[in-house]
Amino acid sequence: MHFKTVAIVGRYQDTGLDAPLRKLAGTLGAAGCNVLIEADTAKNTGIREHTVASYQEIGKQADLAVIMGGDGTMLGAARQLADSNVPLIGINHGRLGFITDIPLHSANDALASVIQGNYEAEDRVLLEGRVVREGQTLFSGVALNDVVLNRAGRGGMIEVTVEFDGAFMYSQRADGLIIATPTGSTAYSLSANGPIVHSRLNAILLVPVAPQTLSNRPIVLPDSGTLSLTVTALGRVESGASVHFDMQTWSDCQAGDRIEVRRAKNTVRFIHPTGYSFFSTLRRKLYWNHMPQPSDEVE
Structure with a gap:
């Protein structure tokens, strides 16, 4: 047994x-x-x-x-x-x-x-992240699929500055950004033209959602670092943005907020026949x- x-x-x-x-x-x-x-x-x-x-x-x-x-x-x-x-x-x-x-x-x-x-067993990567405003953590969560920063409602595009382990990657305007695990590469990331990533790879995907500049493409990063997304501007004064950790949502993201995401210390073990x-x-x-x-x- x-x-x-x-x-x-x-x-x-x-x-x-x-x-x-x-x-x-x-x-x-x-x-x-x-x-x-x-x-x-x-x-x-x-x-x-x-x-x-x-x-x-x-x-x-x-x-x-x-x-x-x-x-x-x-x-x-x-x-x-x-x-x-x-x-x-x-x-x-x-x-x-x-x-x-x-x-x-x-x-x-x-x-x-x-x-x-x-049976066969495999361990899947989890993400952990937090929303930071003026040095204070407002929300934190874990995700098996993805952490998603999205514009709220009918607001215009959001402007985001992206860093990886403190190194500047780019700034862009888009409807949002998806940070996905290999497990999440077949979820929202896939519908946003992100790559399918084998579940055994130790990687994190960064996938833009409807970017203003078409040269902004999905990128696969090592899961040993920390991604930092800073909301630099919202589309309209009355607009907001939301952050989703799989099924958990923080809906009061404002300009200046920073979303930090890294690989979690825990993994999830899946059992297959x-x-x-x-x-x-x-x-x-x-x-x-x-x-x-x-x-x-x-x-």
Whole structure:
């Protein structure tokens, strides 16, 4: 038994999620696992026949956390469990699902095999950052995908000065800037024409969002340094900017504020069934070598 105590976290907003969650819990119980149900998941699905646990309790007790939902559910769980070193495995009950990579229809068989030790593990980089104003930290957070500085509402472009380890890189006007991990390279960064970066690389991506100067291109940087973005001007007097750490938002960013981002000391460990391939995931999710048909299943 490689994972004696297993926690289940679900995207409880989905109608009918209780049935696949119960089936999953049954599979784990039949394999001899102690099953924990995350508290909000239990409350909103009515699944109370197993031990209900907070994220803090899961971090102390679980050997594995199974996340059923979309990538957003995984991001939230990863942030909650970042300090506990509990490995995560994702079952896709969403749309695209780059990091919840096990299809729902094969989830129970895949998980039963993983419990018996048939799995591969990989550690993913996390970012940590803070918003600083006049030497005071106003907001801080961690992110598995990205830290994003965006103009707020319908305001004009924002002007940003970018430094890496104190060295000046450039100043530019744009709708925003994305600082992404390799995991986040297939998220917002990808839609902004950023490169796909293999999950095993130790790197940070800096990707402009709709830059005024088209020569401002995405750049891949070593993850050993600190990126500093200073908002030098906002598009309009009444405009603002916001900073997003995955699912956490600071919406009162003003001219003069500085956003500092570096690699976090913790990592997130992902568990995959034996035979997992990063490239297979890309082929399947991005329809490489395949034209999607109306009958294709949306995972």
